Amino acid sequence: MSGELWRQPLEKLAPAIRTGKVSPVALTEACLDRIERIDGRLDSFIHVSSAALDVARVAEREIKAGKWKGPLHGIPVGVKDNYLTRDMPTTAGSTAPGLAFAQRDSAAAGMLRTAGAVLIGKTRTHEFAWGNVTPPVCNPWDLSRVPSGSSGGSGAAVAAGLCVAALGSDTGGSIRMPAAACGTVGLKATFGRVSRDGVVPHSWSLDHAGPLTRTVADAALMMQVLAGYDPADPACQGQPVPDYAKALGKPVKGLRIGVCRNHFFENLQEDVENAVEKAIGDLAAAGGKVVELKIPLLEYGLGAIFAIELSSSTAYHEASLLAGRVPHYQPDVRMLVEMGRLVTGPDYLKAEQYRSALMQAYRKVFESVDVVIGPTTPITAWKRGEWTVQVAGKPESVLAASWRFTYPYNLTGLPAISVPCGFDRDGLPIGLQIAGKPFDEMTVLRIAHAYERGQDWKDRWPPL
């Protein structure tokens, strides 16, 4: 294998490790060295595992002995700091006194270990996975900008080659937004596809677990390990898990590509709009049938997700409110947790009624299309400390803008991926979002991979 190991995607490393051409120890050392040299500027890791090299040595011995466990064997993977891990501390991004999280493996961390992955460290999250930023993490493409959030540590770490892949969590877009802002792939699978057991809750019915990776094929490989039924997660479903690799390398010819012109194409930056329109054109040129459509109900979504997210979060933090810990939270998180009591029971249930109606609207849409595509976010990475951005010539709060296109898929639980589709005039990555039918990650991956193969975005690296 030519080139630096840290630049290689999982899809190339896995066969090279299996055949002994790449050493898991050398790969882990390369990532640790990169963390040592680069992460002082990025701040993407809150904890680096002291056991990583030992785990890599064990993996190397096992593989040499013919006991290869699969594509993740010997691969360094970052774990977002809201996933419990038995050998690394979990803080969920909080320094509030009196909080303690169990020292055991979350289901996802356990599955990665069983698959032979090297859990190289914990990546930073915004406190309790709230928020669209991840202080103090910087965006590798421009250190003066945010990596978005809340899985900003994972996004920055994967984009900078500090680990091969990472886990994120997504309640309103927290996997897909940092993937778009940092130029990585981010996959939020169908609600119930990946166990959230041992992930510190944010909003029970909106939270999703999933991977951030360098390529679409890497996301498929991660999903193969993470997907499946887990009785410990009440939302997990026993749907059969397909062979995700079979989604790759197939043409888009004949597939129906939905483009929802309301909501997803309103108020977005010019460069984002141009890049996404170009991507739609590329898919059409490749034989995809573009179907323009509208989902008017999306207009009511923001109130619904706020009602569910605020009330759920406040319910989860009730003990901390009573114990007086919440004033020690970060100011924005404290505000949102205190605010949740203002959402009434009828408002919450109205939001859940709305979700049913929106799911029905999407079901009807999926009678005539296979996927719905559009921008992941209306804006690229914004400056650290900036709370208002110019969108389509008008000022808009980053809180309102950043998750506008991602939260509909948390309300509906539909699978959605963000894949890089270009750069803006400042050299910042842009994300294309592809959403599919429930448990149809295969079609989402197929179209994402077909698009990615025709571009060179994944071969570009941030100037670190």
Next chain:
Amino acid sequence: MDDPYKDLLGLNLPPERLKEVLAAYGDILAEIRKLQSLDLTDVHPAIVFEPTAPYRNKP
């Protein structure tokens, strides 16, 4: 009832902090008001009560 926020909602905050929280909630409330205007009378909420849940096999 001296303090409806505290007595009805359990929002036990000093007056100045309560003002800040209410002010910040204004934009969100506007979105929730919009949601309230939708007639969803005949739509079952996306919540399913499952009495068999405790009988799932835990690892």
